[in-house]
Amino acid sequence: ETGVTQTPRHLVMGMTNKKSLKCEQHLGHNAMYWYKQSAKKPLELMFVYSLEERVENNSVPSRFSPECPNSSHLFLHLHTLQPEDSALYLCASSQDLATAYEQYFGPGTRLTVT
Amino acid sequence: GQNIDQPTEMTATEGAIVQINCTYQTSGFNGLFWYQQHAGEAPTFLSYNVLDGLEEKGRFSSFLSRSKGYSYLLLKELQMKDSASYLCAVRERGNTGFQKLVFGTGTRLLVSP
Numbered sequence: 001e002t003g004v005t006q007t008p009r010h011l012v013m014g015m016t017n018k019k020s021l022k023c024e025q026h027l028g029h030n031a032m033y034w035y036k037q038s039a040k041k042p043l044e045l046m047f048v049y050s051l052e053e054r055v056e057n058n059s060v061p062s063r064f065s066p067e068c069p070n071s072s073h074l075f076l077h078l079h080t081l082q083p084e085d086s087a088l089y090l091c092a093s094s095q096d097l098a099t100a101y102e103q104y105f106g107p108g109t110r111l112t113v114t
Numbered sequence: 115g116q117n118i119d120q121p122t123e124m125t126a127t128e129g130a131i132v133q134i135n136c137t138y139q140t141s142g143f144n145g146l147f148w149y150q151q152h153a154g155e156a157p158t159f160l161s162y163n164v165l166d167g168l169e170e171k172g173r174f175s176s177f178l179s180r181s182k183g184y185s186y187l188l189l190k191e192l193q194m195k196d197s198a199s200y201l202c203a204v205r206e207r208g209n210t211g212f213q214k215l216v217f218g219t220g221t222r223l224l225v226s227p
Contacts, residue, residue: 002156002158040122042216042217042218042219043201043203043215044217045215048212048214055212056212056214097212098213102159103159103215104156104159105149105157105158106156107156108156
């Protein structure tokens with residue numbers, strides 16, 4: 001248990017569906033991250049939020065839309081996804097951006113797009 | 115840009131020692147990290163090196179040579195529970211100035227009895 005929770009743990013959705021992934025951290029951290037982990041590929045940074053403001057958007061397609069309503073919660077809204085978007089989506093948090101080396105990861109959401 | 119290389123898979127025997135290597139190329143190096151990830155679980159932080167040399171933490175040690183762009187993770191007295199993926203990650207400055215982690219593909223370690 002790392003103090004970062006993600007729901008759902010597994011999600012299967014069609015290409016026309018709209019769904020949302022949720023992340024919550026109970027560590028009092030100010031920075032939160034979304035990563036994508038595909039088979040045999042490195043973890044890819046998608047979005048970074050610091051104090052609820054987005055500070056990095058790593059050239060992610062617009063069918064992925066992040067939302068950070070407060071420093072404890074992070075969402076990833078999904079719509080019109082493609083089969084190649086099937087992957088493990090990991091959320092992480094760190095105390096702040098200056099100490100980004102120690103990121104705490106959630107268990108991830110395994111997404112399958114059919 | 116960033117290029118991080120580590121072996122895809124390694125096998126070892128319980129009680130043995132294994133060394134997992136990582137080489138990197140970066141224009142803005144500011145630290146190297148190792149994470150452990152068991153199948154279906156979150157990556158967990160193992161070690162951090164920013165200066166050259168060896169950092170020891172129990173059965174795990176991590177080494178860094180900045181001039182060679184090289185690091186290794188050393189696992190001693192291997193246990194079955196050490197079977198996992200080991201991710202090498204380099205911290206570099208991102209597009210907007212903040213420092214982000216760039217990960218390698220990970221090394222899957224299989225420990226056998």
